[in-house]
Amino acid sequence: MRCDVVAVGTELLLGQITDTNSQWIGEQLAAAGVDSLLQVKVGDNLARITALLQRTLAETDAVIVCGGLGPTHDDITRDAIAAVMGVELHLDEDVAVMIERMFASRGRKMPANNLRQAQVPEGATIIPQTRGTAPGLICPVNVGGATKVIYAVPGVPHEMQDMVQRAVLPDLLARSGEHAVIRSRTLRTWGESESGLNERLDAVIARLDGEGNPTLAFLASGWEGIKVRLTAKAPTETAAMELLGRWEAEVRDAVDDVVFGVDEQTMESVVLDLLRERDLSLGLAESVTGGLVAGRITNVAGASDVFRGAIVSYASAVKQELLHVPAGPVVSAEAAEAMARGAREALRCDVGLALTGVAGPSEQDDMPVGTLFVGVAIADEVFTRQLRLPGQREQMRQMSVISALDVLRRELLARG
Amino acid sequence: MRCDVVAVGTELLLGQITDTNSQWIGEQLAAAGVDSLLQVKVGDNLARITALLQRTLAETDAVIVCGGLGPTHDDITRDAIAAVMGVELHLDEDVAVMIERMFASRGRKMPANNLRQAQVPEGATIIPQTRGTAPGLICPVNVGGATKVIYAVPGVPHEMQDMVQRAVLPDLLARSGEHAVIRSRTLRTWGESESGLNERLDAVIARLDGEGNPTLAFLASGWEGIKVRLTAKAPTETAAMELLGRWEAEVRDAVDDVVFGVDEQTMESVVLDLLRERDLSLGLAESVTGGLVAGRITNVAGASDVFRGAIVSYASAVKQELLHVPAGPVVSAEAAEAMARGAREALRCDVGLALTGVAGPSEQDDMPVGTLFVGVAIADEVFTRQLRLPGQREQMRQMSVISALDVLRRELLARG
Numbered sequence: 001m002r003c004d005v006v007a008v009g010t011e012l013l014l015g016q017i018t019d020t021n022s023q024w025i026g027e028q029l030a031a032a033g034v035d036s037l038l039q040v041k042v043g044d045n046l047a048r049i050t051a052l053l054q055r056t057l058a059e060t061d062a063v064i065v066c067g068g069l070g071p072t073h074d075d076i077t078r079d080a081i082a083a084v085m086g087v088e089l090h091l092d093e094d095v096a097v098m099i100e101r102m103f104a105s106r107g108r109k110m111p112a113n114n115l116r117q118a119q120v121p122e123g124a125t126i127i128p129q130t131r132g133t134a135p136g137l138i139c140p141v142n143v144g145g146a147t148k149v150i151y152a153v154p155g156v157p158h159e160m161q162d163m164v165q166r167a168v169l170p171d172l173l174a175r176s177g178e179h180a181v182i183r184s185r186t187l188r189t190w191g192e193s194e195s196g197l198n199e200r201l202d203a204v205i206a207r208l209d210g211e212g213n214p215t216l217a218f219l220a221s222g223w224e225g226i227k228v229r230l231t232a233k234a235p236t237e238t239a240a241m242e243l244l245g246r247w248e249a250e251v252r253d254a255v256d257d258v259v260f261g262v263d264e265q266t267m268e269s270v271v272l273d274l275l276r277e278r279d280l281s282l283g284l285a286e287s288v289t290g291g292l293v294a295g296r297i298t299n300v301a302g303a304s305d306v307f308r309g310a311i312v313s314y315a316s317a318v319k320q321e322l323l324h325v326p327a328g329p330v331v332s333a334e335a336a337e338a339m340a341r342g343a344r345e346a347l348r349c350d351v352g353l354a355l356t357g358v359a360g361p362s363e364q365d366d367m368p369v370g371t372l373f374v375g376v377a378i379a380d381e382v383f384t385r386q387l388r389l390p391g392q393r394e395q396m397r398q399m400s401v402i403s404a405l406d407v408l409r410r411e412l413l414a415r416g
Numbered sequence: 417m418r419c420d421v422v423a424v425g426t427e428l429l430l431g432q433i434t435d436t437n438s439q440w441i442g443e444q445l446a447a448a449g450v451d452s453l454l455q456v457k458v459g460d461n462l463a464r465i466t467a468l469l470q471r472t473l474a475e476t477d478a479v480i481v482c483g484g485l486g487p488t489h490d491d492i493t494r495d496a497i498a499a500v501m502g503v504e505l506h507l508d509e510d511v512a513v514m515i516e517r518m519f520a521s522r523g524r525k526m527p528a529n530n531l532r533q534a535q536v537p538e539g540a541t542i543i544p545q546t547r548g549t550a551p552g553l554i555c556p557v558n559v560g561g562a563t564k565v566i567y568a569v570p571g572v573p574h575e576m577q578d579m580v581q582r583a584v585l586p587d588l589l590a591r592s593g594e595h596a597v598i599r600s601r602t603l604r605t606w607g608e609s610e611s612g613l614n615e616r617l618d619a620v621i622a623r624l625d626g627e628g629n630p631t632l633a634f635l636a637s638g639w640e641g642i643k644v645r646l647t648a649k650a651p652t653e654t655a656a657m658e659l660l661g662r663w664e665a666e667v668r669d670a671v672d673d674v675v676f677g678v679d680e681q682t683m684e685s686v687v688l689d690l691l692r693e694r695d696l697s698l699g700l701a702e703s704v705t706g707g708l709v710a711g712r713i714t715n716v717a718g719a720s721d722v723f724r725g726a727i728v729s730y731a732s733a734v735k736q737e738l739l740h741v742p743a744g745p746v747v748s749a750e751a752a753e754a755m756a757r758g759a760r761e762a763l764r765c766d767v768g769l770a771l772t773g774v775a776g777p778s779e780q781d782d783m784p785v786g787t788l789f790v791g792v793a794i795a796d797e798v799f800t801r802q803l804r805l806p807g808q809r810e811q812m813r814q815m816s817v818i819s820a821l822d823v824l825r826r827e828l829l830a831r832g
Contacts, residue, residue: 013452015443016635020434022457027431036429037464041438041455048453219432284728290714291707294728298706299810301777303730309738310728312700312710318725318763347734361717394715 001176002035002060006052008068008077009155010043021066021160030217031231032169032182044068049080057084057141057148062172064164067155069134071114077152078119081139084150087122091115092135095126099133127167132156136163138171149175180233183240185248188261190225190406194218197226200254204247214247223398224266228255260409267405268296274412275306275351280378283347284310285323285339287330288357288372293401308349313339322346329365331356333373333384340375341382352377355404360392370396374404376411383411417592418451418476422468424484424493425571426459437482437576446633447647448585448598460484465496473500473557473564478588480580483571485550487530494535497555497566503538507531508551511542515549543583548572552579554587565591596649599656601664604677606641606822610634613642616670620663630663639814640682644671676825683821684712690828691722691767696794699763700726701739701755703746704773704788709817724765729755738762745781747772749789749800756791757798768793771820776808786812790820792827799827 005022012019022039029036037060042052049068056063068077082089096118103110117134120126127136137152151171153163173180189197197218198205208216214232221227230247234240252259261270275282284294294310297303311322319325323342325335336354344352354375358364372387385407389399421438428435438455445452453476458468465484472479484493498505512534519526533550536542543552553568567587569579589596605613613634614621624632630648637643646663650656668675677686691698700710710726713719727738735741739758741751752770760768770791774780788803801823805815 012439013442013455014446014633015439015441016633018434018436018439023428023431023434025431026429030430037459037461038468039429039457043453045453052454217432286707286710289711290719290723291702291710291726291728292714294702294707294730295705295711298708298728298730299813301809303706307706308731309734310707310726310730312707312714312726312728314710314714314720314726315724315763321764322725322762346738347731348737393717397715 001033001062001172002037003029003062003064003172004036004056004060005029005039006049006056006063006065007039007041007155008044008049008065009041010045010074012041012067013043021155021157024157024161025064025066025164028164028169031184031215031229032173033215033233034172034176044074044076046076046080046083049077050083053080053084053150057143057150060148062149062151062175064151064153064168066153066160069117069136069152069154071111071116071133075116078116078121078137081124081137081150081152082121085121085123085139085141089119089121092118092120092126095120095129095135098129098135102133127153127163129154129159131162132159134159136167138167178233180235181237181240182231182233183237183244184229184231185244186219186263187228187230187248187251187255187259188225188265188267189228189255189258190260190267190402192226192255192258194220194226197228197255197258201228201251204250204254207250208247214243216247216251223395223402225260225402260406266300267402267409269300271405271409271412272297272300272303272306274409278412278415280306280350280412281308282306282351282353283308283343283349285319285343285352285354285375286310286312287314287319287339287355288359289355289397289400289404290314292397293353293355293404296401308347311343311346329367331358331365331367331371331373333375333386336373336375336384337377337382338375340377340384344377350378351408353404353408355400357389357396357400359396359400372396372400372403374407376408378411378415417449417478417588418453419445419478419480419588420452420472420476421445421455422465422472422479422481423455423457423571424460424465424481425457426461426490428457429459437571437573440573440577441480441482441580444580444585447600447631447645448589449631449649450588450592460490460492462492462496462499465493466499469496469500469566473559473566476564478565478567478591480567480569480584482569482576485533485552485568485570487527487532487549489529491532493568494532494537494553497540497553497568498537500566501537501539501555501557505535505537508534508536508542511536511545511551514545514551518549543569543579545575547578548575550575552583554583594649596651597653597656598647598649599653599660600645600647601660602635602679603644603646603664603667603671603675604641604681604683605644605671605674606676606683606818608642608671608674610636610642613644613671613674617644617667620666620670623666624663630659632663632667639811639818641676641818676822682716683818683825685716687821687825687828688713688716688719688722690825694828696722696766696828697724698722698767698769699724699759699765701735701759701768701770701791702726702728703730703735703755703771704775705771705813705816705820706730708813709769709771709820712817724763727759727762745783747774747781747783747787747789749791749802752789752791752800753793753798754791756793756800760793766794767824769820769824771816773805773812773816775812775816788812788816788819790823792824794827794831
């Protein structure tokens, strides 16, 4: 089964926005075992969209078209699809009523051009809209006797993602003759390189390759670590989850020491959960990261029941006055220790986490760029760790965030 | 002149990385007045890359191919181009020496497969590599009697960008018969919608449309505001800069009140510059943004000569203890005022900037999601502003960062 992707929008070609839709779709298709061999951006031009769809269908089994389903005169994906199918557009009464209701529910009058979105090519099936006003379309096309299919979905990412998961992928799999359920599980890791993970998982990967299901992929996520993703295909949800559970255990046997979370968990959400379970409050003292750790933690909804605050002690005098750091080099284990203790006292919290280091461009206190000291004060004990991180400024600072949180995570787990 | 773009790499199709290269190239081509009508991602497959290049050249004047120039067996862009040109690859001695030198200068021995990067199709011109090991290629192709051209550049963004600016765009313009210099200037705005800017610039846009040069484009950058970009084409650098200067003045006449910076300036870099010029130090008290303002400010190199630090007072008790906020609602003008004053005192700085508000998901202190109070303490005076921002959590918090910095920027300018 091959399904290519077409992203419609002149603003994509002009570089005014990034096409992240075809990347997301490519990831879903790969996980579903569907080949996607060309992904194309095209502008809002009827002749070019039509020609591109015809050419793509000649080579593939299916094509997913994103964008161009809105209400304005620029939105011509429907017209191009009707041209490729060789049919007319007609007004779908149900869709029209649905759009009018959406406007009414927001207390707004529907501009007349919104009814363009109720225009449907003859023979197409509707994918009902649940988030925006434009429905998606499943459009069978006869190409030299074979039935191929165009899926049209909106360009708004969350509307597109909803329709692809709810309607497009199941339809694609049904057409491929596979009545399978596909489920993924992602183990998030920190502290091991991709080649290191690969080596440690060698035996597991060899056995997976033999069985062919689930598949295992490494996804590098920069300063968010490396994800190990298992994707299982099975006749039922239960069977897929059972497969995932069994192989997750195998993967963990080999690399569990570097797994910090699963699926949507982040390092900060994991640390907050561990603190919450232990009924511990958290305060920070940040120097090199200048507030980045606090900013990340407070982006987790519900952080306020654990997180008390932070002292961003960028100037040395602030370290000394508010955190009682002794005079002397501020990129040092002594400073990190004093900062952690100072944060715990000043913010009246159970755990103080401190970061001091050198982000560059030049060295400081005779310490090279990339040096990070992490201090942890917990239950009247204080300890520090010295790390050496790669990169300059932005990268070094971001790596410091996740590295310091990982130090705290390991300590909390070790204490049980 | 039409130049399409091909991004090579199976990892792009699988969604493992985002293709930002074709977006960046699209932006440059648009600014240079070159049409780019299809931009395609293709995997590391010789037959498919070759077929795609042939098809693309049949429709366009030129194509830029990114990626597939590395040293491994997956890097087959050179082979595909040679096939399209109908020529052989030969080892370019100069390139080979250059690659060997690059390894030597880093004290490393060159693995033999790196010589693949010195393979050049007969008839191609080298774009010398200055940042990585792979050179770029300018490859003329005879298509039905017309000379068209394939440009090959590496997939590593900074190497690609360097070669496109240094060699590809000048060559493209020379081929189009235009010996022109193209220069852009971007005015960065905050506080006005795109349609509002459009309306206020109506007369300027009409005159620009009449003259056709420079062109004006609006680029929405989300919570970084809206950019107004002027792009001028002229026979010389001096003439292009003169055109930009003249029309920048016209644009500023209409919207100068919302312009905060030019080109690479950010709101935080502008505020730091204004403080530095006035010899004022800055301290923050952050509640709703939880450290994001400090994190952004400290990402500007050289922030340390102005920025003293921040108190992230997430818990109400921290606001009261460290910043002397009176008991009562913490999302209020009174709290913002006390926080600004408290930051100035605790951090011993000239200017205290404070943010308190409601990021959601639910309202707080009877204030709706999106409420932001900004407090500014400067020279023993304190004032506050109440703003209403759109969005939930992440968006509201990021809008708060730039909005609060803009309040301070306007105050500093007003004081002269």
